[in-house]
Amino acid sequence: MNHSVTHTEIQEEESFRDRLATVDKSGGRKWVFAQKPKGNFYNYRTYVSWFFFLVFFTLPFIEYNGQPLFLFNIPSAKFIIFGKIFWPQDFFIFGLTMVTFVVFIILFTAAFGRLFCGWICPQTVFMEMLFRKVEYLILGGAAQQKLLKDAPWTTNKILNVGLKHVVFFLLSFIIANFFLSYIIGMKELWKIIIEPISDHVVGFSIIMVFSGVFYGVYAFFREQVCTVVCPYGRLQSVLLDRNSMIVAYDHYRGEPRGKFTKQEHSDLGDCIDCFQCVKVCPTGIDIRNGTQMECVGCTACIDACNTMMEKTNRPLGLIRYVSENNIADRTPLKYTIRMKFYTGLLATLIIILTALLMTRKDIDATIMRTPGMLFQEVGKDSISNLYNIKIANKTIKAIPLTLRMEDNQGLVRIIGSAIIPVKKEDESAGNFFVVLPKGMLHNRKTKIRIGLYEGTNRIDVISTNFLGPVD
Numbered sequence: 001m002n003h004s005v006t007h008t009e010i011q012e013e014e015s016f017r018d019r020l021a022t023v024d025k026s027g028g029r030k031w032v033f034a035q036k037p038k039g040n041f042y043n044y045r046t047y048v049s050w051f052f053f054l055v056f057f058t059l060p061f062i063e064y065n066g067q068p069l070f071l072f073n074i075p076s077a078k079f080i081i082f083g084k085i086f087w088p089q090d091f092f093i094f095g096l097t098m099v100t101f102v103v104f105i106i107l108f109t110a111a112f113g114r115l116f117c118g119w120i121c122p123q124t125v126f127m128e129m130l131f132r133k134v135e136y137l138i139l140g141g142a143a144q145q146k147l148l149k150d151a152p153w154t155t156n157k158i159l160n161v162g163l164k165h166v167v168f169f170l171l172s173f174i175i176a177n178f179f180l181s182y183i184i185g186m187k188e189l190w191k192i193i194i195e196p197i198s199d200h201v202v203g204f205s206i207i208m209v210f211s212g213v214f215y216g217v218y219a220f221f222r223e224q225v226c227t228v229v230c231p232y233g234r235l236q237s238v239l240l241d242r243n244s245m246i247v248a249y250d251h252y253r254g255e256p257r258g259k260f261t262k263q264e265h266s267d268l269g270d271c272i273d274c275f276q277c278v279k280v281c282p283t284g285i286d287i288r289n290g291t292q293m294e295c296v297g298c299t300a301c302i303d304a305c306n307t308m309m310e311k312t313n314r315p316l317g318l319i320r321y322v323s324e325n326n327i328a329d330r331t332p333l334k335y336t337i338r339m340k341f342y343t344g345l346l347a348t349l350i351i352i353l354t355a356l357l358m359t360r361k362d363i364d365a366t367i368m369r370t371p372g373m374l375f376q377e378v379g380k381d382s383i384s385n386l387y388n389i390k391i392a393n394k395t396i397k398a399i400p401l402t403l404r405m406e407d408n409q410g411l412v413r414i415i416g417s418a419i420i421p422v423k424k425e426d427e428s429a430g431n432f433f434v435v436l437p438k439g440m441l442h443n444r445k446t447k448i449r450i451g452l453y454e455g456t457n458r459i460d461v462i463s464t465n466f467l468g469p470v471d
């Protein structure tokens with residue numbers, strides 16, 4: 001059974017709750033009817049959301065050398081980042097990238113709290129800056145939505161609610177298409193769109209599944225993605241300290257609370273207990289209860305409180321971006337030892353990751369002596385070994401590969417052809433003999449170096465062992 005958040009229930013909440021703000025004592029859902037925020041922070045977030053939408057909906061159309069600028073094709077284990085192709089052989093780079101990202105999140109959260117959640121998290125941006133705005137447009141503000149929910153099912157209610165859900169599903173369908181374009185590419189997505197559905201049953205089914213998931217999230221699950229599913233809110237309890245910058249209520253200045261009157265009350269704080277900060281909160285919490293897991297740092301409460309402070313001729317910033325230490329003793333944000341350690345670790349990881357990316361080879365090749373094969377005598381003065389070569393071409397062009405000896409006198413004879421053709425974005429294999437004069441062999445194993453060439457351009461040099469007779 002769904003319940004709406006009432007002010008009586010809010011006032012009865014204790015500072016330290018043992019349940020989520022959107023769950024009642026019986027475990028039922030409290031539906032949050034958040035008022036539309038107004039203020040400078042909301043305007044800034046709107047501009048950020050416009051940039052987010054611009055990037056999200058245009059990146060799939062941008063290509064570099066005939067390839068998408070970004071592609072995360074998990075089924076094919078193919079990833080393209082800034083036009084650079086990555087394959088399973090580059091998994092260690094992705095692993096290091098994920099470690100770097102985690103360290104960045106730790107450092108960023110330690111310093112700035114959940115700034116990411118409130119400003120650029122896709123869940124928050126789509127929910128607050130797209131779907132909720134559409135909801136306001138169709139159903140009206142929070143008060144109208146609450147009245148409509150409790151009203152009987154008239155023709156007007158059916159039309160309005162039905163229109164909202166139709167628009168929500170259409171938006172979800174569009175988002176699902178673009179989301180899929182980041183996985184399979186815009187060209188493949190376009191084929192699914194223009195060609196018969198019977199030719200792309202799997203692709204179309206995936207689009208509909210994604211559409212259903214997004215529709216369910218934004219139409220019904222909503223803020224519970226942040227408060228129930230996302231682990232980030234729970235992690236912040238161990239990542240934040242008293243020096244972290246968060247959205248917080250200045251209780252020293254605001255308490256004790258009292259209703260606003262035109263008469264002066266020197267014994268009261270600046271908080272007039274208007275509950276405007278609660279009414280605009282998309283997760284239904286009271287920021288005056290302190291730092292809470294559900295707070296996503298969206299700044300809606302800051303705008304609402306500043307508006308009331310202006311109307312009552314009080315200083316702004318009763319709720320603001322601030323650290324707990326700053327509230328307690330008015331000290332500025334400090335660059336703590338923990339932050340310095342995370343920064344040093346992050347800088348080290350970035351340097352290593354950059355070096356790996358810059359030295360990453362477009363051709364990965366592995367050369368091994370053919371198992372179970374001994375050396376063979378060629379004529380009276382030469383010895384040959386048979387080798388296997390496996391090649392992964394990470395580029396978007398085919399490469400005719402030739403092999404040559406480096407440093408040593410000897411010959412390379414590729415079986416079947418003078419070159420090993422390697423298709424673009426593909427793997428290839430081949431066999432070849434290496435023939436060396438007996439006079440070069442002084443040990444059972446001799447280290448040799450084989451160069452991989454595209455025409456006259458040397459791509460790589462690989463070392464291996466050459467097996468010969470013992471004198």
